[in-house]
Amino acid sequence: MSLSVALIGATGYTGLEVARLLTHHPHAELAIATARAEAGNPIASVHPSLAGRLDLELEELDPVRIGKRCDVAMCCLPHAASAETVKQLVDVGVRVIDFSADFRLSSLSVYESWYGVKHPWPERVGKTVYGLPEFFAEEIAGADVVANPGCYPTSAILPLAPLIRQGLIRGDDIIIDSKSGVSGAGRSAKVGTLYCETNESIAAYSVGCHRHQPEIEDLVGRIAGPEIEVLFTPHLTPMSRGILSTIYVRPSEGLAAESAGGSSDAAVDRVMQCWRDCYADSPFVTPVDHLPATAHVAGTNYVQMSVRRSGERLVLLSAIDNLSKGASGAAVQNMNVMFGYDQQSGLG
Numbered sequence: 001m002s003l004s005v006a007l008i009g010a011t012g013y014t015g016l017e018v019a020r021l022l023t024h025h026p027h028a029e030l031a032i033a034t035a036r037a038e039a040g041n042p043i044a045s046v047h048p049s050l051a052g053r054l055d056l057e058l059e060e061l062d063p064v065r066i067g068k069r070c071d072v073a074m075c076c077l078p079h080a081a082s083a084e085t086v087k088q089l090v091d092v093g094v095r096v097i098d099f100s101a102d103f104r105l106s107s108l109s110v111y112e113s114w115y116g117v118k119h120p121w122p123e124r125v126g127k128t129v130y131g132l133p134e135f136f137a138e139e140i141a142g143a144d145v146v147a148n149p150g151c152y153p154t155s156a157i158l159p160l161a162p163l164i165r166q167g168l169i170r171g172d173d174i175i176i177d178s179k180s181g182v183s184g185a186g187r188s189a190k191v192g193t194l195y196c197e198t199n200e201s202i203a204a205y206s207v208g209c210h211r212h213q214p215e216i217e218d219l220v221g222r223i224a225g226p227e228i229e230v231l232f233t234p235h236l237t238p239m240s241r242g243i244l245s246t247i248y249v250r251p252s253e254g255l256a257a258e259s260a261g262g263s264s265d266a267a268v269d270r271v272m273q274c275w276r277d278c279y280a281d282s283p284f285v286t287p288v289d290h291l292p293a294t295a296h297v298a299g300t301n302y303v304q305m306s307v308r309r310s311g312e313r314l315v316l317l318s319a320i321d322n323l324s325k326g327a328s329g330a331a332v333q334n335m336n337v338m339f340g341y342d343q344q345s346g347l348g
């Protein structure tokens, strides 16, 4: 029997990606897709690429109906609006994968100060599993709510956490320079994401104050132990999808001593070995020798990561598709873990 899935906020970019992925999932079927103004219209009228592939009418959110028909909901709403809806769905017994940042952080005060809103369900903050199956598969399997990770954090946590945990790099000198495609900003019109503003141009934004900085610090700390501090700068680039993160770190004293006098690539080899050991059972994380590019992972749930030495520093590079491993693909991976399917089901 197929899993019955509800898609909340189906008109956006992550909603489209979930719908697209579920059309060829062997064990799950999209049963309900919700929208506000577009309720009553076919989903393919909002997402023409689904024409002939998905015959479903958008409907208004009705938690009771979802509770009766669905096993799991993918909640693709903006923060704050999402937490309210997640609570309604949990109250009717539906397991939820929340795409927003509402349940990702450990601390309510950190959430409220970075997001500038009162949390609609404060009791659940710090008590919700973070949806990175590479580290939290066991908790995800039993969870009623999974906090799907942010896109930039996924691209940074996966390369950093094993190296911090193994004591191979310093936690006090980490610079993350990330570039994202424009779909990362969502589908609703904003001046900064219009074609004329983004085409043929690259710009940094939220310098020193992006809300993914505390998410990266919090999660690397939870996975790896010691507290870390990062300097994180995101950039908007003229492509539809993809994130490339270039991360400048310093080897720990231990790694520096271990690799001194060895081959010039000894530290690089040690980092690659650490990743290979950590991700041996993680089907989507691929340490590679070449320099990763967003085109290498576009439309897939894979993360490619690599490392180079430059003087005293190591340069880590990771590439993901923001809409797949950065959002909807990760959500399908989490759903697979929650319901006991192979992590790769529907994501091959």
Ligand SMILES: NC(=O)C1=CN([C@@H]2O[C@H](COP(=O)(O)OP(=O)(O)OC[C@H]3O[C@@H](n4cnc5c(N)ncnc54)[C@H](OP(=O)(O)O)[C@@H]3O)[C@@H](O)[C@H]2O)C=CC1
Pocket: 009, 010, 011, 012, 013, 014, 015, 034, 035, 036, 037, 038, 075, 076, 077, 078, 079, 081, 082, 099, 100, 101, 149, 150, 151, 183, 184, 185, 186, 187, 188, 322, 323, 326, 327
């Ligand atoms: N885009 C990305 O790469 C990533 C996005 N995310 C997160 O996933 C979530 C969805 O992102 P994305 O699909 O890009 O966003 P979009 O802006 O493309 O879509 C969000 C949808 O939510 C609905 N919505 C907006 N405001 C409200 C509200 N106040 N109440 C109820 N519904 C509302 C809208 O549907 P309608 O108005 O039709 O009802 C809209 O289509 C967000 O939390 C985002 O931060 C996470 C990782 C990556």
Ligand SMILES: CC(=O)N[C@@H](CCC(=O)OP(=O)(O)O)C(=O)O
Pocket: 079, 099, 100, 101, 149, 150, 151, 152, 180, 181, 182, 183, 184, 185, 186, 234, 236
């Ligand atoms: C390019 C762009 O604008 N990207 C978004 C991040 C998308 C994402 O992952 O956001 P959430 O944490 O809200 O889920 C941003 O910088 O806000």
